[in-house]
Amino acid sequence: MNRLEVSDLKVWDSRTGSVIIPGSSFQLKQGSCLALVGESGSGKSLTCRSIMRLNQPGLRQSGDIVLDGVNLTGLSEKEMRKHRGKRLCLIMQNGMRAFDPSCAIGVYLQETLRRHFGWGRDETTARMKTAMESVMLKDPIGVMNRYPHQLSGGMLQRVMIALAIVLEPDVVIADEPTTALDTISQFEVVEQFQRLRETMGCSMIFVSHDLGVVKRIADEVLVMKNGEIVERGTTRDILSDARHAYTRSLVASKLALHQYFKKMTGGVGLADR
Numbered sequence: 379m380n381r382l383e384v385s386d387l388k389v390w391d392s393r394t395g396s397v398i399i400p401g402s403s404f405q406l407k408q409g410s411c412l413a414l415v416g417e418s419g420s421g422k423s424l425t426c427r428s429i430m431r432l433n434q435p436g437l438r439q440s441g442d443i444v445l446d447g448v449n450l451t452g453l454s455e456k457e458m459r460k461h462r463g464k465r466l467c468l469i470m471q472n473g474m475r476a477f478d479p480s481c482a483i484g485v486y487l488q489e490t491l492r493r494h495f496g497w498g499r500d501e502t503t504a505r506m507k508t509a510m511e512s513v514m515l516k517d518p519i520g521v522m523n524r525y526p527h528q529l530s531g532g533m534l535q536r537v538m539i540a541l542a543i544v545l546e547p548d549v550v551i552a553d554e555p556t557t558a559l560d561t562i563s564q565f566e567v568v569e570q571f572q573r574l575r576e577t578m579g580c581s582m583i584f585v586s587h588d589l590g591v592v593k594r595i596a597d598e599v600l601v602m603k604n605g606e607i608v609e610r611g612t613t614r615d616i617l618s619d620a621r622h623a624y625t626r627s628l629v630a631s632k633l634a635l636h637q638y639f640k641k642m643t644g645g646v647g648l649a650d651r
């Protein structure tokens with residue numbers, strides 16, 4: 379069963395008329411993880427933001443985005459806001475940008491959870507404390523009392539994952555959530571995403587340029603180039619038997635990087651992580 383169906387998604391810049399995504403169609407199955415891969419500027423982030431209907435002013439979109447039978451394209455902004463967070467949750471590249479820099483993390487969490495569930499401060503604190511502990515965030519109360527700039531990128535990503543655990547969304551969209559992190563944090567954050575899927579059974583769109591991460595987390599892969607989907611298939615097929623020359627070059631560059639790291643680390647490569 380499909381949880382999310384994107385049909386003929388087109389995105390263009392209304393100021394210049396240039397078309398960035400000419401027309402993408404794809405489906406996300408219930409409980410499945412779909413990876414979006416492709417070089418920088420291929421349209422992965424725009425695809426994610428279009429699903430959330432959070433594109434920047436000046437960009438326009440058309441096409442259908444159907445979540446559990448409801449076409450999000452036809453919803454008013456007020457109705458759309460009810461879907462964001464609770465039903466569709468976006469976890470961004472840079473945790474720092476996701477939070478309001480002028481208020482403590484706990485205030486942001488209270489506001490978000492009050493809006494979706496009507497919870498008060500005590501309920502929010504108790505639920506977030508449990509979720510933060512489950513993603514290995516130490517001193518959750520201390521974290522909630524801090525401002526975003528006082529936390530590391532890895533900690534902010536974990537706060538976002540903890541919030542997703544509490545919100546229990548139907549679909550999590552993670553847009554390169556490990557890019558801003560060091561290697562150890564990347565590894566741990568990917569583990570947390572895997573746990574998120576296992577414990578909540580949510581469906582996930584996971585954007586990454588790291589095929590090692592994709593191999594670990596995704597069931598299916600879409601490969602994008604210049605705004606178009608050039609190849610799609612199961613993760614196993616894409617990584618072992620890519621048909622499109624562009625996908626083969628992506629896999630080959632990943633293998634080259636793997637060999638390089640293996641040489642540098644005396645035997646332990648990226649894919650072994």
Ligand SMILES: Nc1ncnc2c1ncn2[C@@H]1O[C@H](COP(=O)(O)OP(=O)(O)OP(=O)(O)O)[C@@H](O)[C@H]1O
Nearest residue numbers: 391398416417418419420421422423424425434437
């Ligand atoms: N607000 C905007 N106005 C005009 N063009 C934009 C805007 N945002 C993105 N684009 C263009 O859309 C294209 C796709 O950008 P997008 O951010 O989706 O790429 P991406 O595949 O996510 O790349 P990366 O891996 O670097 O994040 C790029 O050519 C970019 O310049």
